[in-house]
Amino acid sequence: MDSQLKIFNSLTREKEIFIPIQSGRIGMYVCGPTVYNDVHLGNCRTFVSFDVIYRYLLHKGYTIRYVRNITDVGHLLDDGEDRMAKGARLDQLEPMEVAQKYTNGFHDMMRIFNTKSPNIEPRATGHIPEQIEMVQSILDNGLAYEAQGSVYFDTLKFIKKYNSYGKLSGRIVEDLLVESRDNLKNQEEKRHPSDFAIWIKASEEHIMRWNSPWSIGFPGWHLECSAMSTKYLGETFDIHGGGNDLKFPHHENEVAQNMGACGHAPARYWMHTNMLLLNGRKMSKSEGNTISPEELFEGKSQHISKAYPPMIVKFFMLQAHYRSTLDITDEALVAAEINYKKFMEAQRIINSNLVAQWSSNEIGPKDVEVKEVIRNIYEAMDDDFNVPLAISEMHQLISIINQCKNNSEYASQISQGVWKMICTEFNIFFQDIFGIQEQGSSSDGQTTEGLMQLIIELRKDVRERKDWAASDKIRDSLKEIGIQLKDSKEGTEWGEI
RNA sequence: GGUCGGAUGGCCGAGUGGCUAGGCUGAGCUCUGCAAAAGCUCCUACAGCGGUUCGAAUCCGCUUUCGACCUCCA
Numbered sequence: 001m002d003s004q005l006k007i008f009n010s011l012t013r014e015k016e017i018f019i020p021i022q023s024g025r026i027g028m029y030v031c032g033p034t035v036y037n038d039v040h041l042g043n044c045r046t047f048v049s050f051d052v053i054y055r056y057l058l059h060k061g062y063t064i065r066y067v068r069n070i071t072d073v074g075h076l077l078d079d080g081e082d083r084m085a086k087g088a089r090l091d092q093l094e095p096m097e098v099a100q101k102y103t104n105g106f107h108d109m110m111r112i113f114n115t116k117s118p119n120i121e122p123r124a125t126g127h128i129p130e131q132i133e134m135v136q137s138i139l140d141n142g143l144a145y146e147a148q149g150s151v152y153f154d155t156l157k158f159i160k161k162y163n164s165y166g167k168l169s170g171r172i173v174e175d176l177l178v179e180s181r182d183n184l185k186n187q188e189e190k191r192h193p194s195d196f197a198i199w200i201k202a203s204e205e206h207i208m209r210w211n212s213p214w215s216i217g218f219p220g221w222h223l224e225c226s227a228m229s230t231k232y233l234g235e236t237f238d239i240h241g242g243g244n245d246l247k248f249p250h251h252e253n254e255v256a257q258n259m260g261a262c263g264h265a266p267a268r269y270w271m272h273t274n275m276l277l278l279n280g281r282k283m284s285k286s287e288g289n290t291i292s293p294e295e296l297f298e299g300k301s302q303h304i305s306k307a308y309p310p311m312i313v314k315f316f317m318l319q320a321h322y323r324s325t326l327d328i329t330d331e332a333l334v335a336a337e338i339n340y341k342k343f344m345e346a347q348r349i350i351n352s353n354l355v356a357q358w359s360s361n362e363i364g365p366k367d368v369e370v371k372e373v374i375r376n377i378y379e380a381m382d383d384d385f386n387v388p389l390a391i392s393e394m395h396q397l398i399s400i401i402n403q404c405k406n407n408s409e410y411a412s413q414i415s416q417g418v419w420k421m422i423c424t425e426f427n428i429f430f431q432d433i434f435g436i437q438e439q440g441s442s443s444d445g446q447t448t449e450g451l452m453q454l455i456i457e458l459r460k461d462v463r464e465r466k467d468w469a470a471s472d473k474i475r476d477s478l479k480e481i482g483i484q485l486k487d488s489k490e491g492t493e494w495g496e497i
Numbered sequence: 498g499g500u501c502g503g504a505u506g507g508c509c510g511a512g513u514g515g516c517u518a519g520g521c522u523g524a525g526c527u528c529u530g531c532a533a534a535a536g537c538u539c540c541u542a543c544a545g546c547g548g549u550u551c552g553a554a555u556c557c558g559c560u561u562u563c564g565a566c567c568u569c570c571a
Contacts, residue, residue, distance in 0.1 A: 221569085244502095323502095331508055389519080392520070
């Protein structure tokens, strides 16, 4: 609302007041997935985090261009083989088929987590000319050199010219300069170990290859993001995000490339999400310490006791700040599940007219308290998107909602306007900003609702006759198939367990 | 080894130089035919050792310990 948005900028390691370059407009680039394998949960956490950030910025009224790339080329394996090519060999598919398959899978997962699509989702392979142009610009500026068909970024010259290499990731240039790595391919072509390839000549067996002024080859590791962010957001834009593990070398080199080509850094605010942990360690495809989204959803993992549907997993993720690590434990997931249900129940109360009719026509004594809670939610979000704190304030709101529902006298202490405010703001945050939605039910909603009303009606007759045995049998049987009945003075309600 | 970031109650997790986040679990109570839900109450922690301060979990130093990055990784 009125308070100023603060963002923790990785560049300065401080929270800064966010001021967009162009008033009211934001350009945001987030590093997307490499589509040579199924998405893992860690990716999901990062993209869920940025989704909430994106949604909150939208809610604040900004016009945003949100760009998130798909990396389908250009990353080397340890053995020097292109990732996409390796995937192709394993699956006996065309490289682009592999990319498409996993891109589809990624999109499905983003939909399951109810994240909004970026405005542009560019693919690295679709921007080879732009990348070649950028290589040429860097060469023209004297910050790269060609060696046997490959082009390398000249970190020594870059450091001499700008003295800013290592700023983002906190590297010490002197250390970098003495560093030496011997297991790197084409080491002998480099003038210095810290130089990195921006164009790589393809070996004979390399499948993904494009023509260029230097060789038939493919773009370097970090070039795509530089080229595509520049193309769609301009040479300087507002926010650049990604996982913490991309800080070095990926983002550091990205900055160098942009400065090398355009003369200035690409983004004003760099945001990094922290890692999702499993057993206290980073989830990692290459180390095998992982639990897949599907395993979580289906409960098929040694690490968990039961299945956790996507929205519960998402809610679990939101309970930690994006810059904190989050360790997956069964206990924490159980807590998230209970909380999720609590929120869904509150939403149901809000959407019924019950409380509205009890609220006061005049200013109520509780109004101030409610407004305070709502203000706290906004303040939490404005303070570097503190979602967990915002959620804790929403628990206060839920407590008020529940008391209103239980107690018409309590409800009458809140004015109609403020009750409406509770409803509006709760839905804004829960649905629009956190992007939580009802976990899909297996059966058709309307039919179930009708059947349940009938059963509740019949059971009411039984209860009026004080036939508790029959009444309990209905309730117990329903419970066995996952439906919970709740009796109260106002009647009986039902919900899925 | 270098760089960076953590260490908060049974568990998860915010935050701050003094005004005891929040949630989950556990115990008790209210409501209720009994359940369930909800409400109320209780369990009050900041790794250790020094220092700065009227006052530190919050600032500084050291120690222990964990993690991330330094190599593809969200």
